[in-house]
Amino acid sequence: MKKIKILGAGLSGLAAAINLAKAGIEVEVYEKNSDCGMRFHGDMQGLENWSDKEDVLDSLQKMHIDVNFNCTPFRKIILSNCERDDKFSFDRPVFYLVERGNFEGSIDFGLKKQALDAGVKINFDQDIQENNVDIVATGPKFNHIPAAVKGIVFNTKSPNIAVGLVNEKAAYKGYAYLLIANSVACLCSCSALDKTETEKINENFELSKKHFCEKYNLTIKNEKEVGGVGYFSINNIYKKDKNIFVGEAAGIQDFLAGFGMRTAMISGYLAAKSIIENLDYEQLAEKKFGDYIKAGIVNRYIWEHTKIDNYLTVFDKLNEMLKGTSFLYSMYNFNLVQKIEYPIALQYIKKQYPEVL
Ligand SMILES: Cc1cc2nc3c(=O)[nH]c(=O)nc-3n(C[C@H](O)[C@H](O)[C@H](O)COP(=O)(O)OP(=O)(O)OC[C@H]3O[C@@H](n4cnc5c(N)ncnc54)[C@H](O)[C@@H]3O)c2cc1C
Incomplete structure (x- = not known):
C-alpha cells in the first residue's frame, strides 16, 4: 500500500x-x-x-x-455553583485524569x-x-465559536480532588474546574468568550481561583499559566x-x-x-x-436555558439522576428526550451561533 x-x-x-x-x-x-x-x-x-x-x-x-x-482514575466529583457543593460518586471511574x-x-x-x-x-x-x-x-x-480557557497548574499538598464549578461570573456560559492528582493541580475557568475579551476572562478566572482557594484551603507552589482556546x-x-x-x-x-x-x-x-x-x-x-454530536447540540441548548437560577435546577436534577455513569451515557447517546428536542435545539444553536455552521 x-x-x-x-x-x-x-x-x-x-x-x-x-x-x-x-x-x-x-x-x-x-x-x-x-x-x-x-x-x-x-x-x-x-x-x-x-x-x-x-x-x-x-x-x-x-x-x-x-x-x-x-492516568489517574476519578470515581468521585464535586459540583459547585459557589452557593452549594454537591458530591457525586460513580460505579466506575467517571474520567481518567x-x-x-x-x-x-x-x-x-x-x-x-x-x-x-x-x-x-x-x-x-x-x-x-x-x-x-x-x-x-x-x-x-x-472560524467557529470560541471558548477561552485561563488557568494555572501548580504543586500542592492538598489531596486528590475533582471539582466542577458552574457560575456565570466564574465561567461565562461554561464551567471552571479544580483537579488535583498526586500533588499536581490544575485550576481553570473555561468561558464562551473570545480570547480578545481579556478583562472578562481574567475576572472569571480570578473569581474561580478565589472560590477554590477559600473553599479547599489550597496551598499553591510553582504556579504556571496554562489554558488556551477551543473552538466549537x-x-x-x-x-x-x-x-x-x-x-x-x-x-x-x-x-x-x-x-x-x-x-x-x-x-x-x-x-x-x-x-x-x-x-x-x-x-x-x-x-x-452522528448521534453523539446531535446529543451535544441538545445538551448545550438545555444548558443555556438552565443557567437562570444559577444552575440550581440542574443540581436538583443531577442529585436525582446521577447515581452512576448511566445517566451521563444516556446524555451523550441521543436519548428519546433529546430526539424530541433536537429540531428546536438545532434552530436555537443556528440562530444563537451562526458561525458554528
Ligand atoms: C484548555 C483546554 C482544555 C481541554 N480539556 C479537555 C478535557 O478535559 N477532556 C477532553 O477530552 N478534551 C479536552 N479538551 C479538548 C482536547 O484537548 C481536544 O479535543 C483534543 O486535543 C483534540 O485532538 P486533535 O488531534 O483533534 O487536535 P490537537 O490536539 O489540537 O492536535 C492538532 C495538531 O496539529 C498540529 N497542526 C495544526 N495545524 C497544522 C498545520 N497546518 N500543519 C501541521 N501541523 C498542524 C497542531 O500543532 C497539533 O499538534 C480541552 C481543550 C482545551 C483547549
Whole structure:
C-alpha cells in the first residue's frame, strides 16, 4: 500500500499513525510545532469514561493504544455553583485524569513514543498544504465559536480532588474546574468568550481561583499559566476531495463541555481502519459520531436555558439522576428526550451561533 501522509501530530493524527504503522503501512506525519503536545503546557484533562459502556482504557487497548502515560482514575466529583457543593460518586471511574504537553508522562509524549516505536516518521516544524496529505488532523478551526480557557497548574499538598464549578461570573456560559492528582493541580475557568475579551476572562478566572482557594484551603507552589482556546462547531466534515478529516479538524467535539480527547483518538483509529480495510470512513465516522454530536447540540441548548437560577435546577436534577455513569451515557447517546428536542435545539444553536455552521 502507498505511504500515508498525516497533517498534525495531536491525539487524532497519532492514533491514526500508530494504527497504520502497526498494520505495516509506511506513515509520515507533518507537525507545525517543534514537538507533540505544544498546544498545551502541563494542563490536566479528563479522558471521559461515560460516552460508551466500555471503559475508555479497554477501548484504547482495542484501538492498539497503550496507556504509557500518567492516568489517574476519578470515581468521585464535586459540583459547585459557589452557593452549594454537591458530591457525586460513580460505579466506575467517571474520567481518567491525564496531563497534556511535551514532557514525559503526558498523553502527548506517550502517543508520540508509541508512534515512533511503530516506525512512524514525524517531521516537526513542517506546515504543508492540506491537499498534499491523506489525513487532516490539525485540531480546531478558528472560524467557529470560541471558548477561552485561563488557568494555572501548580504543586500542592492538598489531596486528590475533582471539582466542577458552574457560575456565570466564574465561567461565562461554561464551567471552571479544580483537579488535583498526586500533588499536581490544575485550576481553570473555561468561558464562551473570545480570547480578545481579556478583562472578562481574567475576572472569571480570578473569581474561580478565589472560590477554590477559600473553599479547599489550597496551598499553591510553582504556579504556571496554562489554558488556551477551543473552538466549537456543528459542521462535521469527515471527507473533502481526497482528504480524510479526524478529531477537532472534522468538528468532532462535545458541544456541551468540550471533551474531545476520546473522540479524537477514536476518529484517528477509524481513519486508519478505513484505509487498512478499504472501508468508507465517512460512513464509519457518521455511525460513530452522528448521534453523539446531535446529543451535544441538545445538551448545550438545555444548558443555556438552565443557567437562570444559577444552575440550581440542574443540581436538583443531577442529585436525582446521577447515581452512576448511566445517566451521563444516556446524555451523550441521543436519548428519546433529546430526539424530541433536537429540531428546536438545532434552530436555537443556528440562530444563537451562526458561525458554528
Ligand atoms: C484548555 C483546554 C482544555 C481541554 N480539556 C479537555 C478535557 O478535559 N477532556 C477532553 O477530552 N478534551 C479536552 N479538551 C479538548 C482536547 O484537548 C481536544 O479535543 C483534543 O486535543 C483534540 O485532538 P486533535 O488531534 O483533534 O487536535 P490537537 O490536539 O489540537 O492536535 C492538532 C495538531 O496539529 C498540529 N497542526 C495544526 N495545524 C497544522 C498545520 N497546518 N500543519 C501541521 N501541523 C498542524 C497542531 O500543532 C497539533 O499538534 C480541552 C481543550 C482545551 C483547549
